[in-house]
Amino acid sequence: MAQTINDEILLQFIQQVFSTFDLTQRDAQICAENLVLADLRGIPSHGVARLKRYVDGMKNGTILPLARPRVIQDHPCTAAVDGCAGLGQIVGHFASQLAIDKASTSGVGVVTVRNSNHYGIAGYYSQMMLEAGLLGISMTNSAPLVVPTFGRDMIIGTNPISLTAPAKRNKPFFLDMATSVVPRGKLEVYDRLGKTMPEGWAVDELGRVTGDAANVLKNMVARAGGGILPLGGAGESLSGYKGYGLAVLVDILCGVLSGGAYADLVDSKGPQGEHQPANVAHFFMALKIENFVDRNTFCEKMDDLIDRLKNSARAKDEPRIFIHGEKEQERYEKHKREGVPLDDKTVQMLQTIGRERGVTVPF
Amino acid sequence: MAQTINDEILLQFIQQVFSTFDLTQRDAQICAENLVLADLRGIPSHGVARLKRYVDGMKNGTILPLARPRVIQDHPCTAAVDGCAGLGQIVGHFASQLAIDKASTSGVGVVTVRNSNHYGIAGYYSQMMLEAGLLGISMTNSAPLVVPTFGRDMIIGTNPISLTAPAKRNKPFFLDMATSVVPRGKLEVYDRLGKTMPEGWAVDELGRVTGDAANVLKNMVARAGGGILPLGGAGESLSGYKGYGLAVLVDILCGVLSGGAYADLVDSKGPQGEHQPANVAHFFMALKIENFVDRNTFCEKMDDLIDRLKNSARAKDEPRIFIHGEKEQERYEKHKREGVPLDDKTVQMLQTIGRERGVTVPF
Numbered sequence: 001m002a003q004t005i006n007d008e009i010l011l012q013f014i015q016q017v018f019s020t021f022d023l024t025q026r027d028a029q030i031c032a033e034n035l036v037l038a039d040l041r042g043i044p045s046h047g048v049a050r051l052k053r054y055v056d057g058m059k060n061g062t063i064l065p066l067a068r069p070r071v072i073q074d075h076p077c078t079a080a081v082d083g084c085a086g087l088g089q090i091v092g093h094f095a096s097q098l099a100i101d102k103a104s105t106s107g108v109g110v111v112t113v114r115n116s117n118h119y120g121i122a123g124y125y126s127q128m129m130l131e132a133g134l135l136g137i138s139m140t141n142s143a144p145l146v147v148p149t150f151g152r153d154m155i156i157g158t159n160p161i162s163l164t165a166p167a168k169r170n171k172p173f174f175l176d177m178a179t180s181v182v183p184r185g186k187l188e189v190y191d192r193l194g195k196t197m198p199e200g201w202a203v204d205e206l207g208r209v210t211g212d213a214a215n216v217l218k219n220m221v222a223r224a225g226g227g228i229l230p231l232g233g234a235g236e237s238l239s240g241y242k243g244y245g246l247a248v249l250v251d252i253l254c255g256v257l258s259g260g261a262y263a264d265l266v267d268s269k270g271p272q273g274e275h276q277p278a279n280v281a282h283f284f285m286a287l288k289i290e291n292f293v294d295r296n297t298f299c300e301k302m303d304d305l306i307d308r309l310k311n312s313a314r315a316k317d318e319p320r321i322f323i324h325g326e327k328e329q330e331r332y333e334k335h336k337r338e339g340v341p342l343d344d345k346t347v348q349m350l351q352t353i354g355r356e357r358g359v360t361v362p363f
Numbered sequence: 364m365a366q367t368i369n370d371e372i373l374l375q376f377i378q379q380v381f382s383t384f385d386l387t388q389r390d391a392q393i394c395a396e397n398l399v400l401a402d403l404r405g406i407p408s409h410g411v412a413r414l415k416r417y418v419d420g421m422k423n424g425t426i427l428p429l430a431r432p433r434v435i436q437d438h439p440c441t442a443a444v445d446g447c448a449g450l451g452q453i454v455g456h457f458a459s460q461l462a463i464d465k466a467s468t469s470g471v472g473v474v475t476v477r478n479s480n481h482y483g484i485a486g487y488y489s490q491m492m493l494e495a496g497l498l499g500i501s502m503t504n505s506a507p508l509v510v511p512t513f514g515r516d517m518i519i520g521t522n523p524i525s526l527t528a529p530a531k532r533n534k535p536f537f538l539d540m541a542t543s544v545v546p547r548g549k550l551e552v553y554d555r556l557g558k559t560m561p562e563g564w565a566v567d568e569l570g571r572v573t574g575d576a577a578n579v580l581k582n583m584v585a586r587a588g589g590g591i592l593p594l595g596g597a598g599e600s601l602s603g604y605k606g607y608g609l610a611v612l613v614d615i616l617c618g619v620l621s622g623g624a625y626a627d628l629v630d631s632k633g634p635q636g637e638h639q640p641a642n643v644a645h646f647f648m649a650l651k652i653e654n655f656v657d658r659n660t661f662c663e664k665m666d667d668l669i670d671r672l673k674n675s676a677r678a679k680d681e682p683r684i685f686i687h688g689e690k691e692q693e694r695y696e697k698h699k700r701e702g703v704p705l706d707d708k709t710v711q712m713l714q715t716i717g718r719e720r721g722v723t724v725p726f
Contacts, residue, residue, distance in 0.1 A: 073654060077440045078470040080655040107441040108471050112655050135620065148672050150681040155672055163612050165619070173615060175608040181601055198600045207678020225676060231605050232594055234678075237561045238544055238601070242594050245538040245687045246609075248672070249526050252536060256528070256664045257498065259656035263671045291436060292443040292475050293622035301619045308626045309511050309518055309611070313588065315570020315597075318513040324608045 003347050004339030005363050011036045013354065013362060014048055020357040021058050021065040027090050034089045034120040037127075039340045042331035043176075045185035046121045049346045053118070054087070055353055060275045062268050063087055063117050069094045072259075076106045080258060083116030085277045092119040092138075093128070096284050100132045103286035112253070113282040114260025117268075118142070122162035123176035125284055130164040130172055133295075135287040138162045140280060141254040144264040145220065146180045147227045149234075149241040152207030154220065154227035155264050158183060159250035164325075166289075167302035174325025179246040180228045184220070187213045187228070200233030200240075202226065209234045254281040366710050367702030368726050374399045376717065376725060377411055383720040384421050384428040390453050397452045397483040400490075402703045405694030406539075408548035409484045412709045416481070417450070418716055423638045425631050426450055426480050432457045435622075439469045443621060446479030448640045455482040455501075456491070459647050463495045466649035475616070476645040477623025480631075481505070485525035486539035488647060493527040493535055496658075498650040501525045503643060504617040507627040508583065509543045510590045512597075512604040515570030517583065517590035518627050521546060522613035527688075529652075530665035537688025542609040543591045547583070550576045550591070563596030565589065572597045617644040 011032050018028035031054070039047030057063035067086035071079055079098050083091035095111045102109030119125070122138045129136025142157030158178035165173045182201050190197050196211035204210040205225035219226040231243025255262025261279035268278035289298050306323050314321060335341070342350075347363065354361035374395050381391035394417070402410035420426035430449035434442055442461050446454035458474045465472030482488070485501045492499025505520030521541035528536045545564050553560050559574035567573040568588035582589040594606025618625025624642035631641035652661050669686050677684055698704070705713075710726065717724035 075470045075654055078650075078654045106469075107438045108473050110471050110650065135615075147678075148675065148684050150678050150684045151672070151675050152678045153675045155675045161609075161612075163615070165615050173611065175612055177602075177605045177608055179605075181595070200601050203678065207676075207681065231602055232544070233601060238563050238596060239540075239594055241685070241687070242540045242542075245540055246524075248536065248668070248687065249524075249538055251668065252498075252526070252528050252665070256661060256668060257650070257652065257655050259660055259664070262664065262668050287441075287473065287620070289620065291438055291441045292620050297622055298619060301622070301625065302615070305611070305614065305619060305625050309514070312511065312514050312516045312518050313570075315510075315513055315515045315566065318570065321511050321513045322604070324604070324611065 002341040002343050003363070004341050006339050007036055007040055007336060009362050010039070010048060010340055013350070013359065014051060016359040017051065017055065017353055017357050018065075020359060023065055027087070030093045031087055031089045034124045036340070037124055038121045039342070040332045040335045041121070041123070041328040042335070043121055043328070045183055048342070048350065050118070051353060052349050055357075057117065057268065062275050062277050069113070071098070077102055077108045077110060079111045081111060081113045083113050085115055085117065088117040088119030088280060089124075091116040092125050092282055095282060096125040096128045096138070099284040099286040100129055100134060103129075103134050103288045104132065107288045107291035109284070109286040111284045112258035113284075114255075114258035114279070115277065116280045116282055117278050118280060119282060121176060122160040123164070123174060126162040126164040126176070127174070129286045130166060132286070133166075133289075135289055136164045137285040139250045139254055139283040141251045141262060141266050142280065143267050143278065145184055145228050146230055146247060147203055147207065149230065149236065149244045150207075152203060152205065152225045154223070156244075156247045156251060157266060158228070159247045159254075161246070161250060165302060166299055167306055168299035169303050170306045170323070171326060171329050173302065173306065173323060174328065176325075179231055179243050179250060181231050181233060181243065182228065184228065187217055191217055200229060200238065202228050203234060250283070253283040257283065365704040365706050366726070367704045369702050370399055370403055370699060372725050373402070373411060373703055376713070376722065377414060379722045380414065380418065380716055380720050381428075383722065386428055390450070393456045394450055394452045397487045399703070400487055401484045402705070403695045403698045404484070404486070404691040405698070406484055406691070408546055411705070411713060413481070414716060415712050418720075420480065420631065425638050425640050432476070434461070440465055440471045440473060442474045444474060444476045446476050448478055448480065451480040451482030451643060452487075454479040455488050455645055458645060459488040459491045459501070462647040462649040463492055463497060466497050466651045467495065470651045470654035472647070472649040474647045475621035476647075477621035477642070478640065479643045479645055480641050481643060482645060484539060485523040486527070486537060489525040489527040489539070490537070492649045493529060495649070496529075496652075498652055499527045500648040502613045502617055502646040504614045504625060504629050505643065506630050506641065508547055508591050509593055509610060510566055510570065512593065512599065512607045515566060515568070515588045517586070519607075519610045519614060520629060521591070522610045522617075524609070524613060528665060529662055530669055531662035532666050533669045533686070534689060534692050536665065536669065536686060537691065539688075542594055542606050542613060544594050544596060544606065545591065547591065550580055554580055563592060563601065565591050566597060613646070616646040620646065
C-alpha cells in the first residue's frame with residue numbers, strides 16, 4: 001500500500017518540521033531537500049522515512065540543530081571542518097560549498113569533516129559540485145553494519161562513494177554506491193517477504209554465509225555477531241576483500257584524515273544502548289575540469305564513453321545496459337510528474353511527527 | 364617448477380635490458396624496480412613476466428622509450444601531463460613526483476596523464492607518495508577486458524585503484540585492487556589446472572555466466588564476446604553494477620579528465636590486430652596529512668582502525684583477519700630473504716631476451 005505525495009508539498013512539510021527546531025529557513029530547506037531528493041531518485045532508505053531518526057536525534061541531544069560547523073584548518077585547496085555534532089545535511093552542505101569555492105579558485109578543493117551526523121545520500125553533495133560545473137566526489141563513514149573479510153563482527157559502515165561528472169548529450173554520470181554488497185534495507189525487504197537472500201549478502205552470528213534475513217537482522221540489532229558483507233561477498237573467491245578495502249579507504253579519508261571517529265566508533269548508540277553523538281565523518285573533493293582539459297572536450301568524451309558502454313552488445317535476454325544515475329534520473333522524472341510514493345508506515349510516521357511538532361500535515 | 368632468483372640480481376638484469384634501449388640509468392632503474400617490486404610483493408602478473416611485452420612495444424614502436432613526458436597544464440595543486448607514448452613506468456614516476464611536489468607545497472597534488480603505456484602495479488606510485496610522507500592515490504585505465512553489467516563485450520579495463528596511508532605500530536594500509544572481480548591471470552591459472560571457475564568471474568560469448576576458463580580466454584583473444592566481470596559479478600543480485608561503476612569512475616578520472624583515451628580506445632592492438640599506441644591514462648593524487656590533522660594523531664588513529672579490524676571476532680574456522688597490504692608485505696619480506704620465485708616459462712623468456720639484447724643472464 002503506497003500513497004503518492006507531490007514532492008513540493010512533501011518538501012514544505014519536512015522543512016516546517018525542521019523549522020520547529022529553530023533552524024534558519026535556509027538550513028531547514030537544505031535538510032528537507034536532501035531527504036526529498038533521495039525519495040525522488042528512488043532511494044527511499046535515505047528519504048523522508050528517516051525523518052524520525054533526525055527528529056529523535058535532535059530531541060535526545062545527539063544532534064545539535066543549531067550547531068555551526070567550525071573550520072579548524074584552512075588552506076587555499078584544503079580545509080578541515082568540525083561539524084560540532086550538527087545536522088549532517090547542514091554540515092555536509094557547508095563543507096561541500098567550501099570545496100566548491102576552493103576548486104573554483106584553486107582547481108581543487110578537498111574538505112574533511114569530523115563530528116557530524118548522518119548526512120543523507122552521498123550524491124546530494126556531489127550533485128552540488130556538478131551543478132557548480134565541477135567534478136564532484138563525496139564520501140562518508142557510517143555506523144558499523146559490515147563485517148571485514150573472514151570476520152563476524154560489524155566493524156565498518158556501508159561507507160558510500162559518490163562521483164558525478166557532466167556529459168553533453170547524455171545525462172551526467174552519477175555514481176552513488178555503498179561499498180557493502182547491499183544496504184540493510186534490502187535485508188529488511190527480504191525479511192518482510194520471507195524470501196531467502198542470495199548467497200553473499202550477509203553472514204550469521206558465526207560468520208557463515210546465510211540466506212536467513214530475519215536472523216541476521218535480529219543479530220544485528222542485538223550485536224550478537226554477523227552482519228552485511230562487503231562488495232564481493234564472503235571470503236576471497238569473489239574478492240570480498242576488495243569491497244572491504246574500499247570501505248576502509250572511505251574510512252581513512254573520512255574518519256582518520258579528519259581526525260574524527262572511524263570503524264565502530266561511529267555510532268549513535270553506546271555499549272549499553274545509551275545515546276551518544278554519532279561522530280560521523282565525511283570527505284568532499286571538487287575538481288575544476290578546466291585545470292586538466294577544456295570543458296567541451298571533457299563533456300564530449302563523457303558522451304562517447306557513455307555511448308560505448310550503453311550501445312555495446314547486450315548479454316542474452318537482457319534488454320538494456322545502464323549507466324550510473326540513469327535509473328535514478330528516470331525515477332526522479334516520474335516522481336516529479338506523478339508524486340513521491342511513500343508506504344503507509346512512513347506516512348503514519350510523518351503524520352505523528354507533524355502532530356507532535358505542531359505542523360499541519362497536508363496529506 | 365619454480366626457480367627463485369635474488370631480487371638484486373633480477374633487478375640488475377632487468378635494468379640492463381631496459382638500458383639497451385638507450386634509457387638513462389635512472390629511467391632503466393625505475394622500470395626495473397617497478398617490475399621487481401610486483402614480484403617481491405607476490406603479484407607476478409605485473410612483474411618481470413611482463414618484460415617481453417615492454418620489449419616488444421619498444422621494438423614495434425608503440426612504446427617510445429626515449430619520449431619525455433610533457434606538462435600541458437600546470438597550476439599550484441594540479442597538472443595535466445602528456446606521456447607522449449613513453450614507458451608507463453617513467454611517465455608514472457614523473458607524474459607521481461609532480462603530485463608529491465605539489466602536495467608538499469600546496470597540500471594537494473592532482474595530476475592526470477594521457478598517452479602513456481601500461482605502468483605496472485598501481486601501488487608503485489602510491490608507495491612513492493607514502494615514502495614522501497603523504498597519503499597517496501594512484502589509478503590507471505587499461506585495455507578492455509571487462510564487460511559492463513548486462514553486457515557481453517569487453518569495453519572497460521580492470522582499472523585498478525591504489526591507496527596508501529601510513530600507520531605507526533602497524534604496517535601501512537596498502538590497497539592495490541583491480542575493479543574487476545579477478546584479473547585475467549586468475550582465469551589462466553584455472554585454465555592450466557582444468558578447474559571450473561566460481562560463478563561470477565566471467566561470461567561467455569553470449570554474456571552468460573560460465574565456469575569454463577578456456578572458452579572465455581579463447582573468446583577474449585578472438586574478441587568473440589564475453590570477458591571478465593566487474594567486482595560484484597553478473598547482473599544486479601550481488602551488485603555487479605558497483606564494480607562496473609568503480610571501473611567507470613577510474614576511467615573518468617584517468618581517461619576523460621586527462622583528455623586522453625578511455626574504454627575500448629585504450630588498446631595496443633587495432634581492429635585488425637595491428638600495433639598502435641596503447642594510449643593508457645593515469646590519475647595520481649597526493650594529500651598532505653598535516654593540512655587536515657597532525658601526523659601523529661593520524662598514525663595513531665590508523666593503528667587503532669587496523670587493530671579494531673584485525674582483532675575483531677573471526678568467522679568460524681577462519682584463522683586470521685587481514686588488513687590490505689599485509690599479505691603482500693609478508694611475501695615481500697620472504698622474497699627478499701629467499702629470492703623471487705619465477706616459473707620456468709618466465710625464466711626462459713628472460714633468458715631469450717637477455718641473449719637477444721646482448722645482456723649477460725646471471726641465472
